[in-house]
Amino acid sequence: MIDRGGLSVSQGEFGHAVPVRPAVGSGSAQVPRCCPRGHQLRIGGAGNGWSHFYDLPDVTCRVCAALGNGPATWCLINPTSQYPADAAPVRGLALVVFPPSRRGGIGRIELRLNTRVTGEVHLAACGPCRRAVITRVEVAEAPVSFRRLGYGRVLVAAALARAPATRYRWSTAALPDTVEARAFWAAIDFPGEVGRPGYCSDM
Numbered sequence: 001m002i003d004r005g006g007l008s009v010s011q012g013e014f015g016h017a018v019p020v021r022p023a024v025g026s027g028s029a030q031v032p033r034c035c036p037r038g039h040q041l042r043i044g045g046a047g048n049g050w051s052h053f054y055d056l057p058d059v060t061c062r063v064c065a066a067l068g069n070g071p072a073t074w075c076l077i078n079p080t081s082q083y084p085a086d087a088a089p090v091r092g093l094a095l096v097v098f099p100p101s102r103r104g105g106i107g108r109i110e111l112r113l114n115t116r117v118t119g120e121v122h123l124a125a126c127g128p129c130r131r132a133v134i135t136r137v138e139v140a141e142a143p144v145s146f147r148r149l150g151y152g153r154v155l156v157a158a159a160l161a162r163a164p165a166t167r168y169r170w171s172t173a174a175l176p177d178t179v180e181a182r183a184f185w186a187a188i189d190f191p192g193e194v195g196r197p198g199y200c201s202d203m
């Protein structure tokens with residue numbers, strides 16, 4: 001399933017889909033510490049470029065490129081750059097936010113590629129109670145799979161950017177009982193309770 005997904009995005013309309021990671025800190029063109037495979041770029045070497053496909057800065061790990069095993073280039077997206085729907089870019093990869101209509105209600109953030117929704121995260125956050133809950137993370141699998149590219153990771157980072165973990169107690173709703181869901185949450189560094197939602201009375 002994983003490999004099939006990888007193949008389907010490597011062809012046709014989405015022929016240049018490379019992995020995406022949240023940019024850390026401000027200035028999205030900065031070089032991160034490690035590549036997705038864990039090579040320290042300060043030692044292995046890195047190159048900066050621009051993805052016209054995503055309309056985002058990209059980074060190439062020179063070790064991965066020289067070894068030739070899998071994609072050596074990935075893009076960086078700033079998780080705090082979130083557009084309202086009426087101002088969303090029509091080109092490239094962008095986060096589009098739909099805030100809840102009331103405090104503690106469920107809002108969502110979409111990750112759009114050339115206006116197409118490729119994934120979304122649903123969340124509830126309550127400022128007075130300092131609680132925030134991710135109720136759903138979904139990345140499209142059909143007709144074209146966008147899984148295994150880091151989109152889910154970017155969506156979770158975008159959710160966290162709306163309610164900083166330094167002030168909010170984060171948690172997630174109960175996970176779907178699938179190995180994919182467990183693998184996803186086990187692979188990302190989520191600063192909260194996974195699978196045990198800490199709702200407040202406003203939610």
Ligand SMILES: [Zn+2]
Nearest residue numbers: 035039061064
């Ligand atoms: Zn590498």
Ligand SMILES: [Zn+2]
Nearest residue numbers: 126129200202
């Ligand atoms: Zn509350």
